[in-house]
Amino acid sequence: MNWLLAPVREQGAPEGIFGGECVTCGELSPLVDDDPQPVAIWAIRHTQREPSHGLFLFRAEKHWRVERCADGIEGDAEARSGRHPVAEFFDRAFGPAFVGLMCLLTAFAGYLMAYT
Numbered sequence: 847m848n849w850l851l852a853p854v855r856e857q858g859a860p861e862g863i864f865g866g867e868c869v870t871c872g873e874l875s876p877l878v879d880d881d882p883q884p885v886a887i888w889a890i891r892h893t894q895r896e897p898s899h900g901l902f903l904f905r906a907e908k909h910w911r912v913e914r915c916a917d918g919i920e921g922d923a924e925a926r927s928g929r930h931p932v933a934e935f936f937d938r939a940f941g942p943a944f945v946g947l948m949c950l951l952t953a954f955a956g957y958l959m960a961y962t
């Protein structure tokens with residue numbers, strides 16, 4: 847019997863669920879579907895409010911389902927894609943675009959603080 851672990855792709859299923867936590871005080875961001883940008887903005891605003899709180903734990907979550915494979919279908923997603931699907935998800939979730947956005951927002955936040 848083969849089993850397959852695969853991301854849930856039904857209509858309406860979020861591509862990712864994002865959240866953040868301040869390591870200093872434990873405050874949690876709202877959880878948002880599909881777009882990490884609100885979590886980035888939440889973190890920057892939190893640090894603006896509490897300047898000594900600059901370290902965050904970001905999470906990207908996704909629903910996965912284990913299913914039985916029909917006979918003859920390769921059940922190992924890693925073998926098919928060459929990479930583990932969970933690793934691919936995290937690459938997409940917190941990839942270079944997200945880091946670029948963070949730097950941009952941080953620079954913008956600094957600009958706002960300098961002129962207020």
Ligand SMILES: [Zn+2]
Pocket residue numbers: 868869870871872873892896899
């Ligand atoms: Zn905090």
